[in-house]
Amino acid sequence: MLKSDAIKRSALACLDLLLPPRCLGCGAIIDSSSRLCADCWRGLTFLGPPICRSCGYPLPQAVAERPVCGVCSVEPPAFSRARAALRYDDGARGMILRFKHADRTDIAKTFGRMMERAGADLLEDCDLIAPVPLHRIRLLQRGYNQAALLARMLVKDGRGRVVPDLLQRVRATTSQQGLSGEQRMRNIKTNAFRVHPKHRNRLADRRVLLIDDVLTTGATINACTHTLIKGGAVAVDVLALARVVRDEGGTISRDNADRSLLMSDSPDLETVNRKRSALDAQH
Numbered sequence: 001m002l003k004s005d006a007i008k009r010s011a012l013a014c015l016d017l018l019l020p021p022r023c024l025g026c027g028a029i030i031d032s033s034s035r036l037c038a039d040c041w042r043g044l045t046f047l048g049p050p051i052c053r054s055c056g057y058p059l060p061q062a063v064a065e066r067p068v069c070g071v072c073s074v075e076p077p078a079f080s081r082a083r084a085a086l087r088y089d090d091g092a093r094g095m096i097l098r099f100k101h102a103d104r105t106d107i108a109k110t111f112g113r114m115m116e117r118a119g120a121d122l123l124e125d126c127d128l129i130a131p132v133p134l135h136r137i138r139l140l141q142r143g144y145n146q147a148a149l150l151a152r153m154l155v156k157d158g159r160g161r162v163v164p165d166l167l168q169r170v171r172a173t174t175s176q177q178g179l180s181g182e183q184r185m186r187n188i189k190t191n192a193f194r195v196h197p198k199h200r201n202r203l204a205d206r207r208v209l210l211i212d213d214v215l216t217t218g219a220t221i222n223a224c225t226h227t228l229i230k231g232g233a234v235a236v237d238v239l240a241l242a243r244v245v246r247d248e249g250g251t252i253s254r255d256n257a258d259r260s261l262l263m264s265d266s267p268d269l270e271t272v273n274r275k276r277s278a279l280d281a282q283h
């Protein structure tokens with residue numbers, strides 16, 4: 001162990017004695033190192049099979065050995081596979097927001113373990129691990145990139161596969177909060193990501209695992225994926241801490257309504273298109 005690590009650890013141990021750890025979900029004093037009390041653990045919804053083999057969207061039931069959701073069967077995403085550990089719901093929202101905005105970075109290790117379970121195959125297959133980048137100005141304001149923090153917590157990274165600055169944002173975007181799915185998409189599309197010049201030679205024929213905190217519409221990860229593929233990556237997978245499943249903010253209702261269509265390996269495109277038209281008519 002590095003000396004600085006040892007010092008940091010004993011400093012943290014002293015701090016724990018002075019300030020007993022509090023649950024990240026409810027603030028109750030806890031004695032567990034997981035940073036969550038038993039009730040808050042129980043409030044989390046872990047995502048698992050059956051899920052869309054492509055985007056990881058939870059499906060009501062498995063109708064095929066490798067099921068695919070309605071959206072992916074009509075329009076496959078740019079990335080190969082996306083997985084998320086948790087459903088972004090009432091049980092997860094508060095703690096993720098505190099992790100992102102209130103310096104509760106102590107939960108990162110626990111979140112990392114959850115992600116390792118959800119993305120074991122993806123971690124096994126990847127050559128490089130890269131977080132979705134924050135813009136420099138936002139990074140200065142917040143002091144850390146939560147996705148980079150999560151990437152570093154993945155112990156299966158084999159030490160050396162994580163490249164925190166593989167991607168860069170080249171333009172600051174206005175905050176995504178409060179924007180509709182379509183507005184987000186536009187916001188992201190006009191915002192270019194780029195492969196950091198110093199890593200340009202590392203991407204050829206590499207499989208990259210992108211790390212993000214919360215998947216919403218997929219616009220950000222699609223834009224990152226396009227950039228990585230253009231830079232030479234052979235494929236891109238995505239691993240997130242949580243994903244939005246139902247319409248919870250009015251921004252993704254169409255997306256989710258579409259995804260509720262369960263498709264087998266040979267999708268009935270006619271049904272999909274009919275449902276799509278019906279949804280379009282509602283909007």
Ligand SMILES: [Zn+2]
Pocket residue numbers: 023024025026027028036037038039040041
């Ligand atoms: Zn709690």
Ligand SMILES: [Zn+2]
Pocket residue numbers: 052053054055056057068069070071072073
């Ligand atoms: Zn899908």
